[in-house]
Amino acid sequence: xxxxxxxxxxxxxxxxxxxxxxxxxxxxxxxxxxxxxxxxxxxxxxxxxxxxxxxxxxxxxxxxxxxxxxxxxxxxxxxxxxxxxxxxxxxxxxxxxxxxxxxxxxxxxxxxxxxxxxxxxxxxxxxxxxxxxxxxxxxxxxxxxxxxxxxxxxxxxxxxxxxxxxxxxxxxxxxxxxxxxxxxxxxxxxxxxxxxxxxxxxxxxxxxxxxxxxxxxxxxxxxxxxxx
Amino acid sequence: xxxxxxxxxxxxxxxxxxxxxxxxxxxxxxxxxxxxxxxxxxxxxxxxxxxxxxxxxxxxxxxxxxxxxxxxxxxxxxxxxxxxxxxxxxxxxxxxxxxxxxxxxxxxxxxxxxxxxxxxxxxxxxxxxxxxxxxxxxxxxxxxxxxxxxxxxxxxxxxxxxxxxxxxxxxxxxxxxxxxxxxxxxxxxxxxxxxxxxxxxxxxx
Ligand SMILES: [Zn+2]
Numbered sequence: 001x002x003x004x005x006x007x008x009x010x011x012x013x014x015x016x017x018x019x020x021x022x023x024x025x026x027x028x029x030x031x032x033x034x035x036x037x038x039x040x041x042x043x044x045x046x047x048x049x050x051x052x053x054x055x056x057x058x059x060x061x062x063x064x065x066x067x068x069x070x071x072x073x074x075x076x077x078x079x080x081x082x083x084x085x086x087x088x089x090x091x092x093x094x095x096x097x098x099x100x101x102x103x104x105x106x107x108x109x110x111x112x113x114x115x116x117x118x119x120x121x122x123x124x125x126x127x128x129x130x131x132x133x134x135x136x137x138x139x140x141x142x143x144x145x146x147x148x149x150x151x152x153x154x155x156x157x158x159x160x161x162x163x164x165x166x167x168x169x170x171x172x173x174x175x176x177x178x179x180x181x182x183x184x185x186x187x188x189x190x191x192x193x194x195x196x197x198x199x200x201x202x203x204x205x206x207x208x209x210x211x212x213x214x215x216x217x218x219x220x221x222x223x224x225x226x227x228x
Numbered sequence: 229x230x231x232x233x234x235x236x237x238x239x240x241x242x243x244x245x246x247x248x249x250x251x252x253x254x255x256x257x258x259x260x261x262x263x264x265x266x267x268x269x270x271x272x273x274x275x276x277x278x279x280x281x282x283x284x285x286x287x288x289x290x291x292x293x294x295x296x297x298x299x300x301x302x303x304x305x306x307x308x309x310x311x312x313x314x315x316x317x318x319x320x321x322x323x324x325x326x327x328x329x330x331x332x333x334x335x336x337x338x339x340x341x342x343x344x345x346x347x348x349x350x351x352x353x354x355x356x357x358x359x360x361x362x363x364x365x366x367x368x369x370x371x372x373x374x375x376x377x378x379x380x381x382x383x384x385x386x387x388x389x390x391x392x393x394x395x396x397x398x399x400x401x402x403x404x405x406x407x408x409x410x411x412x413x414x415x416x417x418x419x420x421x422x423x424x425x426x427x428x429x430x431x432x433x
Binding site: 025042083135 | 249265270300333341350
């Protein structure tokens, strides 16, 4: 059963459209598998929408500088309407075609939220395989990370955050067992050493390289940026 | 601007009913745009939503032209995608909000130099994909043969089949959306189904 969910604040930011694509997709992937968060998102969206389109609400909270009001008057709404209704185009929603990806001869379905993202080539190191997702979000790196049975990521910490959404399989670390759908957000106060006994596929977002903390593994630090 | 829309005091809800949103009216207009391409209904929707969208967009975009673009794009998506709105699944305001948020998200990504990749509709689907319908939908799609066979149909028949099965539009709705006489829609659907049966039958031997 899913045990780890995004914090309420994160869901709020998700609904407002304030998160980067990487984290937005992370929340969407989790919600696809989590009826609880799905419902929370639906409720918040309804409230935010209602509030956004309530006259009085806008008057109270939106900066009402003269300029903004002028702008409202300046746009030629009638012209815009004519322009829009002139088009007879209809957006026909095409049936979703499921996309898949293979790691070590196992095939996985790519979550809908990622279906139009560009995936980089597979890179291997030990039992880990990583495919970078090309989102161009500067210091934020997003990947699909596959761990073969018995594989793991050496004990590490990171200066920023590290999000892992478990797409398939399971892994465990010092804090317990994680299963498909879990949304695991760690910050620099966490130090962990995930191991996957039976293998897993994760969606990962991190805004800084990993920092390996233990003994000989410190030698791995140069590859910290490789994994996430 | 990071407007915390939820910080609204709960008491605001009980202020006066006069400024409350007339949801049934909005729904009706949206439905009318969807089924009749009703320009008058769209004009009503436009006058209700556009000024509000503009003011919200001006909070997110420093540039006036960009804020205008949000209005233009959101409202033309409302015009082109109205048939994807399902009033059993939520309020019209929620749906328009989703369309607006998605337009804003894709535009911000473009402006910030990330990428012009329009990811928003994958992250926040505008067409409700939900429980019951979704299962039917998935069932069809699970059969990849079926999709292949549909793809092989002439375009005109494909449009009808996809609208009918995947969007669950009625034949009447399809006629309006595809701008075809009802009879044509019916005969195309019949033709296409005939072909599908033959092809699938053959494949299943
Ligand atoms: Zn959840």
